[in-house]
Amino acid sequence: MPLWPVYTGSNEPHDGITRLPPPPPWRAFDGAPVIRTPEEAADASAVSPDRAHRAATYRATQETVQLVNAALYLRRPLLVTGPPGTGKSSLVYAVARELRLGPVLRWNITSRSTLHDGLYQYDPLSRLYAARHAPAAAEAGIEDHLRLGPLGTALLPHAHPRALLIDEIDKSDLDLPNDLLNVLEEGQYEIPELVRSARRTPTAEVMIDGTDERVPVERGRVRCRAFPFVVLTSNGEREFPPAFLRRCVTLRLRQPDDDQLAAIVRAHFDEEPDAYAQSLISRFLSRVGGGDLATDQLLNAIYLARSSDLGAESLDELAEQLMPYLSESGHTDAF
Structure with a gap:
């Protein structure tokens, strides 16, 4: 039977994510091949003492529990706003710990951040250097110069949701929230460099964020299977476009009593x-x-x-x- 709530706020790890009901028909995804969720220990930074302590000591309000579950059930991003120090970024670590979602993927936003930064990084200079020494190998190995970013990794076809923190989205350029709309709505993206080489190399093994593990990407296209648990934090320093807000579940944290x-x-x-x-x-x-x-x-x-x-x-x-x-x-x- 489906389970409500999946996230309880108890801070006791459990396997309730396996009882999450199917998504709404308009939020169903079918990415393949299915990738297993990595163990927490796969990313040393995710289990650093400070983050582990924050995850274990986070105290969720009833409103927080309800809206986290709404985001999980609806497969929608959770926009968390509130004053500094109210636990906005700690929330995702607590949810990932309780639901065993693996290491939290983190994208720290600055005024220079672009959608491309979150999806993947490609280093053409290293490829050019390789081409000078071994032209054939460089042409066949584009994936050796490419690594998925935190958003790109979260949207891989994992069997269960990955947890992604997009921290301080209000610091971004004005265009970033709108740029995120299509990717978060469709749960997929393309890597043009791999699309162009797909005729020679239909499947590329690319590195992912946080580790040197490689995963297969077919014909340069990535589509999620389990929509990630995405938390976007904001200090309330700016307003977001209505189209962006419409696609998010919004949680406003207040100072604790x-x-x-x-x-x-x-x-x-x-x-x-x-x-x-x-x-x-x-x-x-x-x-x-x-x-x-x-x-x-x-x-x-x-x-x-x-x-x-x-x-x-x-x-x-x-x-x-x-x-x-x-x-x-x-x-x-x-x-």
């Missing part, structure tokens, strides 16, 4: 907040309305309070220095 902050502190330190930590939580919440603050600022202050022998007055001064407002519009009220 007292109970949520206590649960976050408990998860990170593996114990209940003590009296001083609780007082820092209260002070943090009292200042949130005056400007942007990030949860990790609070965690830093609590960690130093636990790890030092400073007196209460000195700790208060240090906490104030560790928790400045993140925007110029924020006030500078003291604790």
